[in-house]
Amino acid sequence: xxxxxxxxxxxxxxxxxxxxxxxxxxxxxxxxxxxxxxxxxxxxxxxxxxxxxxxxxxxxxxxxxxxxxxxxxxxxxxxxxxxxxxxxxxxxxxxxxxxxxxxxxxxxxxxxxxxxxxxxxxxxxxxxxxxxxxxxxxxxxxxxxxxxxxxxxxxxxxxxxxxxxxxxxxxxxxxxxxxxxxxxxxxxxxxxxxxxxxxxxxxxxxxxxxxxxxxxxxxxxxxxxxxxxxxxxxxxxxxxxxxxxxxxxxxxxxxxxxxxxxxxxxxxxxxxxxxxxxxxxxxxxxxxxxxxxxxxxxxxxxxxxxxxxxxxxxxxxxxxxxxxxxxxxxxxxxxxxxx
Numbered sequence: 001x002x003x004x005x006x007x008x009x010x011x012x013x014x015x016x017x018x019x020x021x022x023x024x025x026x027x028x029x030x031x032x033x034x035x036x037x038x039x040x041x042x043x044x045x046x047x048x049x050x051x052x053x054x055x056x057x058x059x060x061x062x063x064x065x066x067x068x069x070x071x072x073x074x075x076x077x078x079x080x081x082x083x084x085x086x087x088x089x090x091x092x093x094x095x096x097x098x099x100x101x102x103x104x105x106x107x108x109x110x111x112x113x114x115x116x117x118x119x120x121x122x123x124x125x126x127x128x129x130x131x132x133x134x135x136x137x138x139x140x141x142x143x144x145x146x147x148x149x150x151x152x153x154x155x156x157x158x159x160x161x162x163x164x165x166x167x168x169x170x171x172x173x174x175x176x177x178x179x180x181x182x183x184x185x186x187x188x189x190x191x192x193x194x195x196x197x198x199x200x201x202x203x204x205x206x207x208x209x210x211x212x213x214x215x216x217x218x219x220x221x222x223x224x225x226x227x228x229x230x231x232x233x234x235x236x237x238x239x240x241x242x243x244x245x246x247x248x249x250x251x252x253x254x255x256x257x258x259x260x261x262x263x264x265x266x267x268x269x270x271x272x273x274x275x276x277x278x279x280x281x282x283x284x285x286x287x288x289x290x291x292x293x294x295x296x297x298x299x300x301x302x303x304x305x306x307x308x309x310x311x312x313x314x315x316x317x318x319x320x321x322x323x324x325x326x327x328x329x330x331x332x333x334x335x336x337x338x339x
Contacts, residue, residue, distance in 0.1 A: 009035050009174065009185050009194040016180065027137065027161060027178075030087040030112055034135055035174055035185075035194055037081040038166035041074045041119070041133060042187065045168045068125050071095060074118035074133065082114055089113050089140055090148040092312055094281040099312065101147040112161065113140050113152045117281040120165075121249025132167040132251030136160055136285035153312060157284035157305030164289065165251050175201070175255070177292040182258075198259075203295035207261025207322045210329075211246050211253045219269035227332040250277065254286050254320065258293060263321035263329055267300065275299070275317035279309055283318045296323045300334050 007015075013028035075095040082088040083102050089110040092099040094117040102108075116135040124131050139161050140152040164176030172187040174194050184198030210231045217225060231242040245262075247253050253264045266277045277283050287297030287304040297304040297320035307316060319326050319333075 006188065006191075006193075007196040009196075012183065012185070012196055016178075026087045026111055030085060030114070030137060031162065031164075031176060033081055033085040033087070034078075034114070034164070035166075037078045038133055038172070038174055038194075039187065039192065040077050040081070041166070042168055042172045044070065044073055044077075045131070068119070068122045070125050070131075071119045071122045078116055078118050078133070078135075083107075086110070087112060090152065091116065092153045092280065093118060094278055094313070099148070099150060099153050101149075103147050108147055109145055111139055111144065112137050113148055115153060115280050115285075117278070120251045120282065121247070124247070124249050124252075130167060130169045130247055130249050130252035130255075132165050132249060132255075134163075134165045134251060134282055134285050136163040136280070136288070150312075153280065154309045156308050157279075157288055158303075160284065160288045160305075163285035165255070165285070167251050167255050169252065169255075173197070173255070175258070175289065177289040179292065182289055182293040201258060201293050203258050203290055203293040204261030204322055205294070206324050207257065207263065208242050209245050209256070209260065209262035210242050210265070210325070211244070211257065211262060212265040212267070213246060213248075214244065216269055219271055220267065221269075221333060223335045224267055224329075224333040226335075227329050230328075230332065250282055250286060254290065257321045258290060258295070261322045261325075263319065263325040265319050265329065266317065267319065267333065268317040272315070274315045276315055277318055279304070279307060279314045279316045280312060283316055283320075287318070287320055290320055294323070295321055296326050297321075298326060298330055300330055 017023045017025050017028050075093050082091050086106050087110050089107050090101040090113050092115045114137055119131055120134050121131040138155050140148050142149045142152050162178045166174045173184055175184040182201040185194035186197040188195045257264050268275050283304050290297055299316050319329050
């Protein structure tokens with residue numbers, strides 16, 4: 001590569017495919033389709049303040065959460081692009097009750113299904129803070145040539161073929177992971193292409209930032225409260241207390257964690273004993289990305305990727321980020337309580 005030469009997402013995925021003579025290119029093509037959807041969503045996000053697409057839609061999703069107008073628009077955009085893809089057999093979305101099968105001949109002969117959170121952190125939309133799209137790709141387990149089934153979408157994270165996110169921030173970035181590693185691409189507006197900007201991303205083993213909703217502290221276990229005290233106190237070994245940062249968007253918080261190191265937590269609490277974040281739309285894809293970069297993700301009792309899903313909208317607790325910080329948090333938060 002010439003110094004200063006841009007490598008587009010298309011070029012990069014084609015280069016990666018050439019490393020495997022048996023590869024058909026379908027996965028690479030699907031990633032490029034998702035990137036196209038990301039560009040279309042980005043266009044709407046960038047002009048949201050000038051269009052009538054801010055605010056609530058007036059409807060709720062399957063979790064009972066109020067849908068924002070951009071939530072619905074992003075969901076419809078992804079479904080439209082993937083339905084017209086030649087490489088997707090069906091989708092499941094955080095915004096919809098059930099999975100959707102694409103039953104045309106091309107789709108039923110496709111190998112992959114896609115799950116996504118179309119607009120993570122949508123409560124931030126009206127205040128112009130970071131939001132993003134999270135996606136995951138599984139190879140289907142149902143017979144090729146037939147419509148996909150619910151079993152295709154209820155696979156554990158350790159069966160993922162690829163996962164990623166698109167963050168709509170000060171710049172728009174697409175980060176995706178395969179078992180080969182994690183790479184980040186920044187959207188170059190002048191040519192309308194995602195270009196490689198963060199090759200071979202690695203999550204530091206240690207960090208200085210912890211991220212969770214401290215407004216829920218009263219609901220946390222004694223062990224987790226002790227860990228938060230540890231984070232806030234001056235720690236002689238570390239030289240200073242940790243810093244607390246919480247955007248309220250998993251994409252935003254974990255993008256920072258992936259680059260700078262740290263820990264993101266959405267643990268179980270007294271009002272959400274199973275956690276709040278969705279396994280298939282948020283926890284599995286983000287854990288797959290962080291682990292491919294050298295970090296880790298846990299429910300507190302097991303690897304997130306080893307959880308066997310039983311329903312599309314299943315929730316789990318999560319501790320994710322730098323290996324050493326996650327290990328410390330789990331050791332303290334889940335220490336046996338003494339009377």
